[in-house]
Amino acid sequence: MISKKVVLTGSFGVGKTSLFNRFISNTFSDKYLTTIGVKVDKKSMTIEGEEISLILWDIAGEVSQEKVPKSYFLGTSAIIYIFDLSSPTTLKNMQADLRLLNNLLPGVLIRKVGNKQDLVTEDVIQQMKKKANPDTFTSAKTGENVEELFLDIAKFLIS
Amino acid sequence: MKAQHDRTNEELLLDRIRDILLRDDRKTLSRVEATLQERQRLSEKVSPIIEEHIHFLKENFPREFQTEVEKIIDIKLKRSQEKIIELIFPKLGLLIRKYISHEIDMLRERIDRQVRKSWFGRLQRWMAGVKESDQILANLHQTSVEEVYIVQRDSGLLIGNASLNQTIDKELIAGMLTAIKLFMEDAFRRGEEEVELIHYNFYEIFIQNFYGFYIAVAIRGSLSLEERDQLSKQLFIFAEKELNVDLKNLSPSFYHQINNKLETSFLTKTTTQHNDQ
Ligand SMILES: Nc1nc2c(ncn2[C@@H]2O[C@H](COP(=O)(O)OP(=O)(O)O)[C@@H](O)[C@H]2O)c(=O)[nH]1
Numbered sequence: 192m193i194s195k196k197v198v199l200t201g202s203f204g205v206g207k208t209s210l211f212n213r214f215i216s217n218t219f220s221d222k223y224l225t226t227i228g229v230k231v232d233k234k235s236m237t238i239e240g241e242e243i244s245l246i247l248w249d250i251a252g253e254v255s256q257e258k259v260p261k262s263y264f265l266g267t268s269a270i271i272y273i274f275d276l277s278s279p280t281t282l283k284n285m286q287a288d289l290r291l292l293n294n295l296l297p298g299v300l301i302r303k304v305g306n307k308q309d310l311v312t313e314d315v316i317q318q319m320k321k322k323a324n325p326d327t328f329t330s331a332k333t334g335e336n337v338e339e340l341f342l343d344i345a346k347f348l349i350s
Numbered sequence: 351m352k353a354q355h356d357r358t359n360e361e362l363l364l365d366r367i368r369d370i371l372l373r374d375d376r377k378t379l380s381r382v383e384a385t386l387q388e389r390q391r392l393s394e395k396v397s398p399i400i401e402e403h404i405h406f407l408k409e410n411f412p413r414e415f416q417t418e419v420e421k422i423i424d425i426k427l428k429r430s431q432e433k434i435i436e437l438i439f440p441k442l443g444l445l446i447r448k449y450i451s452h453e454i455d456m457l458r459e460r461i462d463r464q465v466r467k468s469w470f471g472r473l474q475r476w477m478a479g480v481k482e483s484d485q486i487l488a489n490l491h492q493t494s495v496e497e498v499y500i501v502q503r504d505s506g507l508l509i510g511n512a513s514l515n516q517t518i519d520k521e522l523i524a525g526m527l528t529a530i531k532l533f534m535e536d537a538f539r540r541g542e543e544e545v546e547l548i549h550y551n552f553y554e555i556f557i558q559n560f561y562g563f564y565i566a567v568a569i570r571g572s573l574s575l576e577e578r579d580q581l582s583k584q585l586f587i588f589a590e591k592e593l594n595v596d597l598k599n600l601s602p603s604f605y606h607q608i609n610n611k612l613e614t615s616f617l618t619k620t621t622t623q624h625n626d627q
């Protein structure tokens with residue numbers, strides 16, 4: 192069996208915890224998130240006969256990555272960078288954040304995710320495609336593309 | 351006759367001139383021939399030249415090739431740096447531990463001397479026949495190891511585990527424990543210091559850091575300093591023996607093996623060696 196560390200990150204309120212909770216059963220109380228700024232959970236999947244466990248780190252997220260301990264990101268195989276489609280300010284730090292993460296973890300798999308798809312029109316989605324070029328659009332509320340996002344990452348990590 | 355005689359004379363003369371003119375060349379030629387044919391003599395001639403070249407290389411190699419060689423060594427060192435540290439870490443730790451345990455022995459001797467003086471000590475020795483210092487240390491702590499985790503230091507991924515109870519997912523515990531550890535290390539920022547002990551209700555989690563991983567031991571009860579040192583030493587010995595492997599490329603069978611070894615090394619006995627006696 193393979194286990195990989197995957198980190199969810201992005202600005203405050205974009206829906207990291209909601210996506211996390213949508214995808215896995217909650218083992219630890221959210222109390223940890225507020226006290227130590229991170230919560231860990233696990234999702235096991237079987238892909239083409241091979242078992243893989245994603246050890247997911249939900250990072251509370253300040254306004255930008257600067258304040259999050261860098262050590263939380265070490266040893267990570269994939270990063271899910273989430274922004275809020277209905278709140279363009281959550282895109283503001285994306286470039287700088289991604290540059291920082293790329294320096295810290297050269298060659299790490301990064302997935303840019305536009306969340307809260309249910310709150311925006313098709314026009315906004317087209318606009319965001321041009322502006323931020325995300326890998327996928329999700330909704331933690333309806334569950335749209337959530338399972339697929341994690342499955343896609345697991346597939347990538349197993350190969 | 352005369353003519354013939356003259357011609358012969360002429361010929362002789364020519365021969366002699368030729369001889370005189372070519373003598374040196376001929377000598378050289380035959381010498382070269384002989385030299386080439388005889389290995390021994392050839393080597394006598396060639397060896398000094400080769401030696402001279404070798405000498406030149408010896409003298410000038412550093413200057414001519416230094417940067418090249420340094421580049422190669424640099425790359426090799428960088429590639430194996432982690433491996434070297436991983437190898438040295440437990441050995442160094444054991445050396446330091448040896449020194450500390452000597453100091454503790456001296457301390458125990460001092461306790462012995464003091465206790466022997468008291469009437470209580472005499473009474474106890476008379477009744478039990480046990481060394482007083484060990485008795486004192488052992489009475490205070492009835493501890494048992496409940497769980498052991500070997501965890502990759504950065505990622506928090508589980509490398510090995512042995513537990514008395516099998517309730518919660520061990521991979522999750524390893525991740526969360528790592529998160530808490532990182533948080534504490536970041537929050538208190540005491541230089542390069544790392545978390546060594548976490549208290550939790552009636553439990554103590556002792557953490558021994560190594561280079562690319564750490565080992566966390568959950569203990570019911572509370573460890574004395576000496577017990578902690580003893581446990582730490584055990585962990586270093588275990589690491590030196592069992593964890594000298596490339597932790598980034600572990601085979602599936604490794605997990606199984608290491609779990610069994612952890613169980614036999616740490617779970618079946620109490621941490622205080624005094625209690626065993
Ligand atoms: N409508 C809608 N609301 C969402 C979605 N994802 C999260 N939210 C809401 O956004 C708020 C912040 O979400 P949270 O997961 O706490 O964000 P975090 O700070 O990134 O962890 C909460 O009120 C969520 O209910 C989504 O996909 N659609």
Ligand SMILES: [Mg+2]
Pocket residue numbers: 207208209224250251
């Ligand atoms: Mg959150």
